[in-house]
Amino acid sequence: xxDQPIEPAASTRRSWLVALPLLGFTVLAGLFWLRLGADTxxxxxxxxxxxxxxxxxxxxxxxxxxxxxxxGLNPAAFxxxxxxxxxxxxxxxPCHDEAPLLMDLAKDPRIQLVGINYKDxxxxxxxxxxxxxxxxALVGVDGNGRGGIEWGVYGVPETFVVGRDGAIAYKLVGPxxxxxxxxxxxxxIDKALAAGS
Numbered sequence: 001x002x003d004q005p006i007e008p009a010a011s012t013r014r015s016w017l018v019a020l021p022l023l024g025f026t027v028l029a030g031l032f033w034l035r036l037g038a039d040t041x042x043x044x045x046x047x048x049x050x051x052x053x054x055x056x057x058x059x060x061x062x063x064x065x066x067x068x069x070x071x072g073l074n075p076a077a078f079x080x081x082x083x084x085x086x087x088x089x090x091x092x093x094p095c096h097d098e099a100p101l102l103m104d105l106a107k108d109p110r111i112q113l114v115g116i117n118y119k120d121x122x123x124x125x126x127x128x129x130x131x132x133x134x135x136x137a138l139v140g141v142d143g144n145g146r147g148g149i150e151w152g153v154y155g156v157p158e159t160f161v162v163g164r165d166g167a168i169a170y171k172l173v174g175p176x177x178x179x180x181x182x183x184x185x186x187x188x189i190d191k192a193l194a195a196g197s
Contacts, residue, residue, distance in 0.1 A: 049169075051166050052085075055150045059141070082193050084162075087118050087148060087160075088117060095128075096128075099135075101181050103132065111193075116151070117140070118156050119145050122141070125141075172185055
């Protein structure tokens, strides 16, 4: 056996080899952070410009509006209309905050609001709409989340603008807020309305 001490150069080299994977991960994480930033609303959607998913979702049982049952989601409902599709749930805290803004948006006769109730209990969803009001002309129930997958949903809430041609024109990741409703969402709705004129 040799009692020779380990040379400092060899020890330093091993330290760098051990730290190299951590350094590589840190560099990659930094690049992703700079590219996307902390703003999740900038996550791109591969569905922009493509037809809205051909997903049929059943109606929320027992939901009515103006005395008539609110129908579920049928992809044919997008043709010829500019639609705002909001993916929401009663358990989603930001959905409670955006509900009054959606009620105001529903007053615009140029558009139809469509709701996708995501992985929610029917009683809770009806209570939610009873509390805040129902802005939706159609409400499709996505109990198992498969519809959300087809729509490319990252999380709840998300809002899409669908043009008269049935193609997705815009996607807002995160809640509708007083800060983004006029500058972002309504601007995208106006663009979709102008495109279909």
